[in-house]
Amino acid sequence: MSRKSGVPVPTIKYYLREGLLPSGERTGRNQADYGDEHLRRLKLVRALIDIGGLSIAAVGEVVGVLENADVVTHQVLGVVQRSMGTDEPPPADRASQDEVTALLARRGWDGMADDPAALALAGVVTAARKLGHHRFAAQLDAYAEASAGIARQDLDYVLLHARVDDVLESMVVATVLGDAALAALRRLAQRDASARLLGGG
Amino acid sequence: MSRKSGVPVPTIKYYLREGLLPSGERTGRNQADYGDEHLRRLKLVRALIDIGGLSIAAVGEVVGVLENADVVTHQVLGVVQRSMGTDEPPPADRASQDEVTALLARRGWDGMADDPAALALAGVVTAARKLGHHRFAAQLDAYAEASAGIARQDLDYVLLHARVDDVLESMVVATVLGDAALAALRRLAQRDASARLLGGG
Numbered sequence: 093m094s095r096k097s098g099v100p101v102p103t104i105k106y107y108l109r110e111g112l113l114p115s116g117e118r119t120g121r122n123q124a125d126y127g128d129e130h131l132r133r134l135k136l137v138r139a140l141i142d143i144g145g146l147s148i149a150a151v152g153e154v155v156g157v158l159e160n161a162d163v164v165t166h167q168v169l170g171v172v173q174r175s176m177g178t179d180e181p182p183p184a185d186r187a188s189q190d191e192v193t194a195l196l197a198r199r200g201w202d203g204m205a206d207d208p209a210a211l212a213l214a215g216v217v218t219a220a221r222k223l224g225h226h227r228f229a230a231q232l233d234a235y236a237e238a239s240a241g242i243a244r245q246d247l248d249y250v251l252l253h254a255r256v257d258d259v260l261e262s263m264v265v266a267t268v269l270g271d272a273a274l275a276a277l278r279r280l281a282q283r284d285a286s287a288r289l290l291g292g293g
Numbered sequence: 294m295s296r297k298s299g300v301p302v303p304t305i306k307y308y309l310r311e312g313l314l315p316s317g318e319r320t321g322r323n324q325a326d327y328g329d330e331h332l333r334r335l336k337l338v339r340a341l342i343d344i345g346g347l348s349i350a351a352v353g354e355v356v357g358v359l360e361n362a363d364v365v366t367h368q369v370l371g372v373v374q375r376s377m378g379t380d381e382p383p384p385a386d387r388a389s390q391d392e393v394t395a396l397l398a399r400r401g402w403d404g405m406a407d408d409p410a411a412l413a414l415a416g417v418v419t420a421a422r423k424l425g426h427h428r429f430a431a432q433l434d435a436y437a438e439a440s441a442g443i444a445r446q447d448l449d450y451v452l453l454h455a456r457v458d459d460v461l462e463s464m465v466v467a468t469v470l471g472d473a474a475l476a477a478l479r480r481l482a483q484r485d486a487s488a489r490l491l492g493g494g
Binding site: 132135136139142143169170173182196199200201204207208209210212213215216217219220222223224225227228231232234235236237238239240241242243244245246247249251252261262263265266267269270271272273274275276277278279280281282283284285286289 | 333336337340343344371374383397400402405408409410411413416417418423424425426429433435436437438439440441442443444445447448450453462466467468470471473475476477478480481482484485486487490
């Protein structure tokens with residue numbers, strides 16, 4: 093498995109001890125057999141760590157959900173998202189919370205006012221207000237519209253996969269790799285728009 | 294200034310020593326006057342650190358560009374982006390680099406093939422391929438389209454501001470706070486789409 097994946101043996105043993113990989117089939121006192129499913133899981137663990145920047149504990153949570161057949165599919169997303177957002181949300185004032193609540197209502201995103209992401213968003217609006225950027229909140233409808241387009245795309249991707257295992261894994265991939273891809277594309281799009289409009293100085 | 298901003302005096306002194314704030318007007322041996330511009334800069338420094346997660350060194354770079362009148366406006370964006378992206382891009386294989394180059398060409402984003410963001414994007418595509426998610430790259434056109442919409446919105450926001458100082462600062466705000474807002478909205482949009490489509494399990 094180390095040879096096929098390029099991951100050193102001590103690292104694989106560490107992942108096994110931490111429960112990130114299922115045990116292999118024991119074939120001797122110090123030997124075990126690992127199949128394609130193990131290799132696939134190992135690659136996923138590495139992507140979560142290397143691209144998503146998840147901690148070992150956060151990877152353990154994601155893997156735990158993937159292995160729990162009783163978890164409703166869309167709950168996987170919640171666990172993946174929470175594992176990726178490690179920071180405390182910045183403090184939000186009342187006016188900013190109201191702006192976010194109104195935004196959620198305009199989009200029909202019901203029951204999300206207490207979601208950690210909604211609180212984080214209100215904290216960002218508060219930070220903008222403190223900087224005197226009160227109009228920043230007016231941007232958020234356009235941001236939300238773009239986000240909805242991306243989420244539809246993510247879900248279409250997830251639904252390409254027929255087996256439940258594949259659906260869950262593709263959801264993790266779409267979230268973690270999608271975040272990294274979107275950050276990079278946002279940079280490129282900004283630079284393009286900026287060069288076109290402001291290039292002259 | 295400490296009273297108006299809520300930032301402790303020793304922290305303000307530290308920012309002054311690190312060159313993140315311009316010196317005040319000296320009014321005595323141990324006294325200096327700080328005006329509205331100082332207060333505004335202080336709030337910006339805090340937002341870069343608290344919301345953007347920038348290091349002191351990265352804030353110093355951003356502030357240096359804001360103070361350098363010779364820098365062409367759209368170069369400010371490059372400095373802000375580089376200060377925020379501290380990680381090494383993940384390694385990219387040749388096929389992934391070609392996919393990214395083709396994507397850039399389809400969008401007319403010329404001369405960006407060597408941009409750190411383009412290299413990072415190729416690394417993400419490579420990671421998806423290693424996981425057997427070859428179709429992930431096909432998502433990127435939709436991601437790029439959404440990113441272009443957001444970038445136009447950002448630029449419109451920046452161009453609301455008439456003074457050059459304000460344009461530069463609003464660019465920093467749109468990039469740093471915009472990133473945090475977009476991450477939160479993407480979470481909410483995913484949860485909404487997922488609950489609608491997969492809620493039944």
